[in-house]
Amino acid sequence: MPDALHVGSGKVRELYALDSETLLLVATDRISTFDVVLPTEIPDKGRVLTGLSAFWFARTRHIVRNHFVALRDDGRSLECRRLEMLPVEIVVRGYLAGSGWTDYCATGAISGHRLPGGLRESERLPEPIVTPATKATEGHDVTITEDDAASLCGAKPYAKARDAALALYRFAVEHAEARGILLADTKFEFGIDEQGAVTLADEALTPDSSRFWPADGYAPGAPQPSFDKQYVRDWCLGTGWDRTAPGPELPPEVVAGTRARYVEAFERLTEVPFARYLAAPDVIL
């Protein structure tokens, strides 16, 4: 990466500084499951995620401003404006899954939102809820109350980010459900731009930042299969893997099957053939 300074690494992404105002977010082909990055990559996974993020940034500008500046021709790198990041992640949940289901079972509430009794795992909530979390540098993010998030961000910036997150989630749920994908929950990050405006950042509404479920076969009362990762998870567990690092190397048929699921999610949501995206990424905008 000539002319760029590496400024951060995520499990499957890298962040570079291009100049004082601009960053480059690069999505690699690495895949994690059960919080372990596997030794085998999924070809084009990073391009699918970057293309999906760019698609949503282009189509949600009327809801809230975002950090998008440009897509690079490699299809996996997104130039963005450098922001002052808010110190919380904003999670929106429309269904009871993951830590939301765990918290509901233990307390009847999630992040201070008291919910009706008798809900089942993976059930649709009466209304989507916002459940902010602190960003853990290692280990899992910790869900906090909206009052705590408002204290950490400032009441006004938090309220703007929360309202934007809910509107983005509702917009994306409607778009995805019409194309056979349930968007169970999703995580957003926001920052403050040079004009002081709350701005959507990071990746948005990708399978790595959200739970995508196939609408076909949705059945509350149990965990739902992940649209993108279920094949990899099932295969890994079938090897007898104990979910500790290092994970197993994936055979070619599992790599190909998983890549096909990512590409299918991309094509269903964007209605752009993935080959057209690879040839000229800007078609997604």
Ligand code: PZK
């Ligand atoms: C920013 N991250 C997460 C960490 C990654 C990504 N527009 C922005 N301005 C300032 N900071 C960030 C962003 C964005 N997006 C994002 N950390 C800081 C992160 C590691 C690797 F790819």
